[in-house]
Amino acid sequence: xxxxxxxxAQPPLLQLEDIHKSFGTLEVLRGISLTAxxxxxxxLIGSSGSGKSTLLRCINLLEVxxxxxxxxxxxxxxxxxxxPHRRAADEKQLRRIRSGIGMVFQSFNLWSHMSxxxxxxxxxxxxxxxxxxxxxxxxxxxxxxxGIAQKADAFPAQLSGGQQQRAAIxxxxxxxPRLMLFDEPTSALDPELxxxxxxxxxLLAEEGRTMVLVTHDMEFARSVARRAVFLHEGLIEEExxxxxxxGAPRSERLQRFLAAGQHA
Amino acid sequence: xxxxxxxWLADGLGDEALFWFGYLTDxxxxxWYSSVQFTLIAALLGGLCALGFGLLGAGxxxxxxxxxxxxxKAYVNMVRGVPDVLFFLFFPLAFEQGVEWMxxxxxxxxxxxxxxxxRWPPCPAANWILGTWEYLLLASVSxxxxxxxxxxNVIHGALNAxxxxxxxxxxxxxxxxxxxxxxxxxxxxxxxxxxGLSNVWLLLIKATALLSLxxxxxxxxxxxxxxxxxxxxxxxxxxxxxxxxxxxxLLLFYVLLTFLSEKGFAALTRWAxxxxxxxxxxx
Ligand SMILES: Nc1ncnc2c1ncn2[C@@H]1O[C@H](COP(=O)(O)OP(=O)(O)OP(=O)(O)O)[C@@H](O)[C@H]1O
Ligand SMILES: [Mg+2]
Numbered sequence: 359x360x361x362x363x364x365x366x367a368q369p370p371l372l373q374l375e376d377i378h379k380s381f382g383t384l385e386v387l388r389g390i391s392l393t394a395x396x397x398x399x400x401x402l403i404g405s406s407g408s409g410k411s412t413l414l415r416c417i418n419l420l421e422v423x424x425x426x427x428x429x430x431x432x433x434x435x436x437x438x439x440x441x442p443h444r445r446a447a448d449e450k451q452l453r454r455i456r457s458g459i460g461m462v463f464q465s466f467n468l469w470s471h472m473s474x475x476x477x478x479x480x481x482x483x484x485x486x487x488x489x490x491x492x493x494x495x496x497x498x499x500x501x502x503x504x505g506i507a508q509k510a511d512a513f514p515a516q517l518s519g520g521q522q523q524r525a526a527i528x529x530x531x532x533x534x535p536r537l538m539l540f541d542e543p544t545s546a547l548d549p550e551l552x553x554x555x556x557x558x559x560x561l562l563a564e565e566g567r568t569m570v571l572v573t574h575d576m577e578f579a580r581s582v583a584r585r586a587v588f589l590h591e592g593l594i595e596e597e598x599x600x601x602x603x604x605g606a607p608r609s610e611r612l613q614r615f616l617a618a619g620q621h622a
Numbered sequence: 623x624x625x626x627x628x629x630w631l632a633d634g635l636g637d638e639a640l641f642w643f644g645y646l647t648d649x650x651x652x653x654w655y656s657s658v659q660f661t662l663i664a665a666l667l668g669g670l671c672a673l674g675f676g677l678l679g680a681g682x683x684x685x686x687x688x689x690x691x692x693x694x695k696a697y698v699n700m701v702r703g704v705p706d707v708l709f710f711l712f713f714p715l716a717f718e719q720g721v722e723w724m725x726x727x728x729x730x731x732x733x734x735x736x737x738x739x740x741r742w743p744p745c746p747a748a749n750w751i752l753g754t755w756e757y758l759l760l761a762s763v764s765x766x767x768x769x770x771x772x773x774x775n776v777i778h779g780a781l782n783a784x785x786x787x788x789x790x791x792x793x794x795x796x797x798x799x800x801x802x803x804x805x806x807x808x809x810x811x812x813x814x815x816x817x818g819l820s821n822v823w824l825l826l827i828k829a830t831a832l833l834s835l836x837x838x839x840x841x842x843x844x845x846x847x848x849x850x851x852x853x854x855x856x857x858x859x860x861x862x863x864x865x866x867x868x869x870x871x872l873l874l875f876y877v878l879l880t881f882l883s884e885k886g887f888a889a890l891t892r893w894a895x896x897x898x899x900x901x902x903x904x905x
Contacts, residue, residue, distance in 0.1 A: 418794055449798070457796035467791035470898050471810050481795040484805070513897030533795065 369432040370395045371568050372537060377416055377426035379409075380442065386412045387423065388592035394537075394585075397566040401579035401600065404589035405615060410572045413589065414539050417570065418459045419446055430455050431536065457485045460530025464542040466522040468514035468529070474501065475510040478529045486533065493532070500528040504558050520551030527558055538562065540571045544578075556582075576619050580604045588612050645860065654844035658875075660754070661841055664762050664830045665879075669823060671766020676773025677808070683778045694774070701771035706829050709768050714752075714760035714836055722748050757836040769826045776818035780811035812894035820887040827879055831872075845872055 372394040379387040386409045394400045402410045415421040417428060419435060422444045428435045435455060436447040446452040468477050478497040482488045501507045504524040506517070514522050523543055530538055543559065544552040556578055563569060563582045573579050579586060579600065586603040588596045588611075596609045607613045624632070624644040632640060645651070682694025701709075722743040726735070730745035743749050752760070784807050792802045833840040849865030 420790060420794055453796040453798060455796075456794060459794070461791070461794040463787060463791060465787050467785075467787035469788050469791070469806060469810075470785075471896070473897070480805075481797070484801060485796040515897055529795075 368396065369429070371398075371431055372417065372570070373427070373429040374413075374417070375427040375429070377413065377423045377428075379412055379416060379421060379423050386592050387416070389426075390589075390592070390594055391426075392587060392594070392597075394568055394570060397568055398585065399563045399567075399569045399571065399583045401583035401586045402570060402572045402589060403574075403576065403579060403586055403615075404595075408589040409592045410589055411541050414541050414570060414572050417537075417539060418456050418461060419452060422446065430458070453485065457481065457533060458535055459537045459539060460533055460535035461539045462523070462526050462530050462541070462543050464545050466514070466519070466526045466546070468522055468526055470514050473511050473513060474506070474517070474525045474528075477514065477525060478532045481529070481533050497528070497532050500531045501525070503531070503561075504528045505554070518551060519547045520554045523547065523555045524558055527555070527562075531562075536568065538567055538569045540569060540573070542572050542574060545574060574619075576604065576616065588615070590615075650844070650848060653839075654841065654848055657839060657841050657844050660758055660833055660838055661830045664758060664765065664833055665827050667759070667762035668765030668769065668826055668830070671763055672769040672773045672822065672826060675766050675770025676777050679770060679774025680777035680781055681803070683774065684781060698771050698774045698778070701768060702775065704768065706765075706768050707832060707835070710761065710764050710829075710832050710835055713764040713767065714757060717760055717763075718750060718752060719743075722750050725750065754838055757838050758833075761833055761836050761838065765826055765829055769822050769829075772822045772825070773819065776815050776822060777811060780815035780818070781807050783814040784810045810898070813891070813898045816887060816891050816894060820883065823883060823887075824880060827876070827883065831876075841872060841875070845869055 370393040372392070374390060374392040377387050377390045377392075378385075390409075390413060392400070392413075402413065404410050412421055416423045417430075419428065419437075422437060424442055424444055425440045428437075433451075433455070436451055438444050438447050468474070469480065472480065475494075475497055478500060479490075479493050482493040482496070483490060498507060498510065501510055504527050506521050506524050506528070509517055509521060509525070514525065517525065523546075527543075540559065544555050547555065552575075556575075559569075559571070559578075560582050571579065571583060583600050586597065586600045587594055588603060588607075588609070590611050596603060596607065596612045603612070604616065607616060624640055624647070627635075627640075627643070635643065679694050679697050682690050683698060685691045685694065719742070726744040726748035729747045730743075734745035734747075738745060788810070789802055789806055792806045797805070830840075831842050834843040845868035846865060849863065849868035851862050852860040852864075854860055
């Protein structure tokens with residue numbers, strides 16, 4: 359009943375304002391603004407090199423934007439003055455914000471010296487400082503949820519790619535993230551392993567989690583996301599509800615991009 | 623020692639065997655055996671120091687602050703080129719005189735110093751007399767500094783071999799810079815560092831044969847003394863120049879140390895390689 363009042367009072371969970379990023383002379387992001395509301399799934403699409411990964415990495419400051427603001431849950435991430443040497447200004451704030459964002463990488467990036475269970479428990483214990491017994495229970499529940507509870511004591515190298523990526527998703531879930539970032543989570547997987555990972559992500563979307571998802575899989579983006587954002591050469595070329603972006607693309611570039619995808 | 627043998631054994635051995643048993647267990651030989659402790663302590667302590675300096679040096683070489691980085695690079699690149707014998711002679715003396723100089727500025731009165739122009743130490747009260755243990759400590763630190771430079775080089779390379787993605791993941795989850803360094807990079811670098819570290823360790827073990835340069839009566843000096851032609855008033859010439867026998871024993875001792883070290887490093891490698899794809903690929 360009060361949700362309508364709430365949603366108008368609450369700022370969107372994620373706001374990017376006028377994000378610019380260059381690597382040397384290569385201007386990768388040229389002024390991008392984007393928001394994601396609570397519970398919203400946003401798909402980032404675009405051709406290779408259009409800046410999707412860079413934009414995603416700007417959200418948790420793995421890349422520091424040269425210009426622009428990152429606002430998470432109404433709180434702007436403090437950064438030093440604009441320019442190529444910009445960094446986070448408040449280490450503590452950065453760590454706190456990061457510990458609320460679960461990131462899933464294309465190449466899994468599980469810590470190879472830890473068992474799967476330890477991977478999932480590491481950030482809650484060492485960053486969030488939570489209690490071990492409680493974290494352990496939750497970690498096991500998360501592994502159960504992604505369907506690899508029986509692999510809890512294995513090392514990442516002993517798992518298939520699909521299992522590793524599901525472990526990485528469990529690691530992201532166990533920090534109780536308010537925002538999840540996925541960077542092409544199935545691109546490193548054999549086609550027959552993609553399905554098991556996509557199923558898990560779909561489940562998370564249905565739970566109403568807020569997610570930003572970079573993907574090459576248009577079919578999946580269309581079915582799981584609410585909104586799609588098409589990047590082209592560091593700018594947003596088109597964005598809107600998935601039905602419109604995929605069903606009735608206005609820009610010619612997007613039309614060509616989608617048509618090319620169909621043949622591939 | 624001979625009188626410690628049980629009677630039945632002493633009878634069974636016969637006179638000649640008993641003589642040699644007595645010879646090998648006389649006071650000087652026992653001192654030789656116990657001087658092995660200096661070698662082992664210098665190796666272990668020196669190894670620990672080298673590891674400490676190595677981590678520190680690698681941390682400095684990888685630092686983002688330019689002065690720190692330059693200092694680290696100077697250490698790694700210059701000290702690696704210094705002959706260990708020379709540094710072994712230089713450092714303990716320099717350290718001793720440095721301490722004496724500092725002490726003299728506190729202890730010595732100006733009159734004292736004026737009374738003994740050109741003397742070292744400036745006044746007798748500032749004289750620091752080093753015993754075996756002090757020299758051993760200084761020797762270990764010298765070993766640590768010299769081999770720490772090699773260690774730093776090995777560790778620096780190994781730290782950089784840790785997959786970037788895993789470091790990035792740790793940062794993305796809010797680990798602090800020091801947590802990323804210790805819990806991810808240092809924890810994972812061993813599998814890349816151990817082959818190089820085992821080389822440095824063997825070089826360091828070999829350098830413990832230099833202890834006698836620092837007036838430590840170690841296994842090498844004892845071997846020289848015991849092997850020299852030996853007369854006793856009662857038995858006459860016990861043996862002529864036997865030094866090569868004694869040095870042969872030392873050679874075998876170092877071979878044994880090397881063998882044990884290899885075993886130790888194999889065990890460390892198994893530990894460090896748990897779960898690591900590198901180790902699986904190597905196995
Ligand atoms: N750290 C970096 N240093 C230099 N150039 C970089 C760096 N990261 C990305 N780039 C460049 O920025 C451009 C955009 O890269 P980005 O990874 O964001 O593209 P993308 O849209 O994710 O592409 P893909 O679909 O291939 O993953 C590319 O030209 C890339 O080479
Ligand atoms: Mg990318």
